[in-house]
Amino acid sequence: MKLPAPPTEKSFASPLHHPRVATVIGRWLGTAVAVCFLTGLYSHFLQDTPSWLPIPSRPANLYRVTQGLHVLSGIVAVPLLLAKLWTVYPKLFAKFDPKAIRPAIERLSILVLVSSMALELFIGFVNTLQWYPWPFPFRQTHYALAWIIVGALLVHLAVKLPLIRANWRRTPEPAPESLPAETTGLTRRGLFRTVAGAATLVGIASVGQSAPAFGPVAVLAPRKPNVGPQGLPVNRTAEAAGVTGIDADWRFTIVGPRQLSYTLEELRALPQSRSDLPIACVEGWSQGARWEGVRMRDLLAAAGAAPNSRVRVVSMEKGGFYATSELPEEFAADPLTLLALRLNGAELALDHGFPARIIAPNRPGVLQTKWVHSLEVMT
């Protein structure tokens, strides 16, 4: 039996496989990649802050916005990437001379770009479901692939620059030889509208996990921001953290210039403050909440420490990366930062960190340490 011949570059008849189309969709995809990369970098540095980098504690909602944008731009990039791949698909079957160096570099950079971007978007989205079917660590791989993508993208731009320049502005649309465009409806403008519509559609169907106004239609989002104990979702439950509650002899301690120890009743008797702050998770969902508790800087003052001290927060959580966290100077000094005892008008639920948790502005949820039982002044 004779197999049919493989397709060649000429097998694809649609006039939409054109550099102008690739340029326009490439610009959109490039914008999404840039937003995703920068917001991702910001999130990375918030979680893994190098000592030379001061991170401000305001605006209080900044991380909520940047991380919401990170996940949104990633989801929106899915239809854009597929449209881009469709547009340049015939190139996959172009004749290839293995001895020529320039086409080899071009192909290699595209292979790196396509494979890493497709995998990056896939593991990024699936991570928001807290599903990890792959054999490599998510966070480190996601971070490293981001640099590889940006690098391969710059190489791709260098290679294609003359073509991009020639197609940056509108070019005349070639009339197809067989049928006029009206017959098949295949116009460039129609394609751009359809692709923009697809990106908007998946965006609207998922952004509700961080923008509550779109909550009811967030059918493609793994979270509903108002579902959970006290109207707030949970990432790590008390059960998963091995925390079962507190005994009657539970004490909250501060290790500083003065050593302090409080019972829960004594903490409740201290002057209480209120902060309206969101829990903004690295996985993109966020929800605002009303917290009540003791100001961090009041606790530091009581322990005889400077208000802008660096503080190590220790949880009762068993193991895990986030059993302790560090509160940088500016966050400890911020009047919004609380050792929270109450949430939305009631005592903290065990899953939200009973008896006490940290809540600070402009921080990823994983660093808002729960089940806190001691603070250590570090400076």
Place this chain on the structure above:
Amino acid sequence: MRLRIGLLAAGAVTALWGVWELIRAVDLPALVRLPLWLGGAVVADDFVIVPLTVGIGWLVTRWSAGPGRHRTVGVVRTTLLYVGITSLIALPLLLRQGTGANPTVLPRDYLRDWLLLEATIVAVGYLCLMFRRSRASSGDIGGR
């Protein structure tokens, strides 16, 4: 030319930095399996999703050669694409329904929501189709 060389150099350095990060932070057994997943991503895109789109596009274009279909083919194509892309993104949610790490992860009825979403897309597509047809039959002989 200088800009291109600059971009090329910056790109190479950035990508190598990513490779260095990868080698530094990921242990060998995981590092060896990563190319399999990268290759899998290319196979999924270039040999499943895009060929499927090209194939369905070809069928739709063939179908559109019939009488009176040139007015409606755009709506049909867009509706199919929207059903496809939303289903692709819904797929992990549908596969993991009910297996969330805690009750606040994947709290929706994703099967019901996905069916509702697709039904809405198809219904809107159908309305657009009716609108085009009625405009065509009311004496507006635009196009051809």
